[in-house]
Amino acid sequence: MVPSPAPLRTKKTMAVGVPVIDFSQERSKLTELILRACQDLGFFQVKNHGISEEIISRVDSEVRDFFAKTACEKQRAGPPSPFGYGCKNIGFNGDKGELEYLLLEANPLSISRRSNTISSRPNAFSGAVNDYIEAVKKMSSEILEMVAEGLWAQDKSIFSKLIEDGSSDSCFRINHYPSVDPFDDPSKIRIGFGEHSDPQILTVLRSNNVAGLQILSGDGLWIPVPPDSDKLCVFVGDAFQALTNGRFTSVRHRAVANSTKPRMSMMYFAAPPLSASISPIPELVSIQNPTLYRAFTWGEFKSTAYSLRLADNRLHLFTK
Numbered sequence: 001m002v003p004s005p006a007p008l009r010t011k012k013t014m015a016v017g018v019p020v021i022d023f024s025q026e027r028s029k030l031t032e033l034i035l036r037a038c039q040d041l042g043f044f045q046v047k048n049h050g051i052s053e054e055i056i057s058r059v060d061s062e063v064r065d066f067f068a069k070t071a072c073e074k075q076r077a078g079p080p081s082p083f084g085y086g087c088k089n090i091g092f093n094g095d096k097g098e099l100e101y102l103l104l105e106a107n108p109l110s111i112s113r114r115s116n117t118i119s120s121r122p123n124a125f126s127g128a129v130n131d132y133i134e135a136v137k138k139m140s141s142e143i144l145e146m147v148a149e150g151l152w153a154q155d156k157s158i159f160s161k162l163i164e165d166g167s168s169d170s171c172f173r174i175n176h177y178p179s180v181d182p183f184d185d186p187s188k189i190r191i192g193f194g195e196h197s198d199p200q201i202l203t204v205l206r207s208n209n210v211a212g213l214q215i216l217s218g219d220g221l222w223i224p225v226p227p228d229s230d231k232l233c234v235f236v237g238d239a240f241q242a243l244t245n246g247r248f249t250s251v252r253h254r255a256v257a258n259s260t261k262p263r264m265s266m267m268y269f270a271a272p273p274l275s276a277s278i279s280p281i282p283e284l285v286s287i288q289n290p291t292l293y294r295a296f297t298w299g300e301f302k303s304t305a306y307s308l309r310l311a312d313n314r315l316h317l318f319t320k
C-alpha cells in the first residue's frame, strides 16, 4: 500500500482562507484593510484591480506562445544568469523545482532588447509585457502610498518612490508548471517552487485558474490560495519587513505542481535601486520599538539573498 502523504490542507487551513480586498472601495477603508493584511499575514488578494482585460489577454497570449515552443527554441532565451529562460534550476545554489520560467528585468528597454530571443514577434512580446508591468507597477505604487498614509508617514511617497525610481531593480518572472500525468502516483507532492520569502519590497502575482500557490501562516500551516485569474495576489517581501521595522512580515510561500492542468503565473517584484538604503521609516522607530536591523543597501541585501539557498532566512543575518 502507498503510504499516505502529510496532508497539504488541514481543516484549519481550509477554514482560515486568505484576505480578499476589493479595490473598488473607498480609499480610507482600503488603506485600513491593506494595513491589516500586511501586518497579519503579509499577503492578500485583490479583486476589482482595474487592470484592463486587453492588457491581460495580450500578456497571457504571449506567455502561452512562449511556453508552447520546443525546448530548443526556448533555450534561445536562456540561461537565466541572472536573466533569461530557466528550466528546473532556481538560483545559483542547487535549488530545483518542477517548472520552467522566464526571468526579466522590469525595465522597458531591457525587455525590448531581449524580446527577439523570446518571440518571433518581438514587438508584440515586449509591448504586451511592458504594458502589463506598467499597470502592476502603478497599482503597487498606490498600495505603497496607502500603506505610508496608514502608517502616518510624513512622506507619503517614502516607499513608492523607491520602486518608481528610474534605476529601480525590479524584475518580472513568468513561471510555467507543467501538468502532471493523471496516472502518476497522486500521493506524491511535487514542489514546483520551494518555500521562500521574496527579497524585494512587494510582489504582485497573477496566475491562471490552476491551483498551486500556498502561503505559510504564522502558526506554521500551509494555506492554499484559491487560484483566480481575475484576482491579483500581493506579497510582503523582506525589504518591506525591514522598511517597516518588522511591523510587516514577509510571507513565506511555495508552489506545488500537482495539477493535471498546467499552471502559469507571472510576478512583478517591486524593488528599490541597488544603491537605496533599506532602513526603517522614522515613524516606526521608538524607544519601545528600537531598530531591528542594521542599515543596509538593497544591493547588499540582494547579493546576500542570491548567495544563499531559496528557503534560507536572510533578514536574520541583518538583525542588530
Ligand code: GA4
Pocket: 090, 091, 092, 093, 095, 103, 171, 173, 196, 197, 198, 199, 200, 269, 305, 306, 307, 308, 309, 310
Ligand atoms: C525569489 C523571488 C524571485 O523569484 C527571485 C528569486 C531568485 C531566483 O530565482 O534567481 C532567488 C530567490 C528569489 C531568493 C533567493 C535566491 C535568489 C533564487 C535563490 C535561491 C527572482 C528573487 O529575486 O529572489
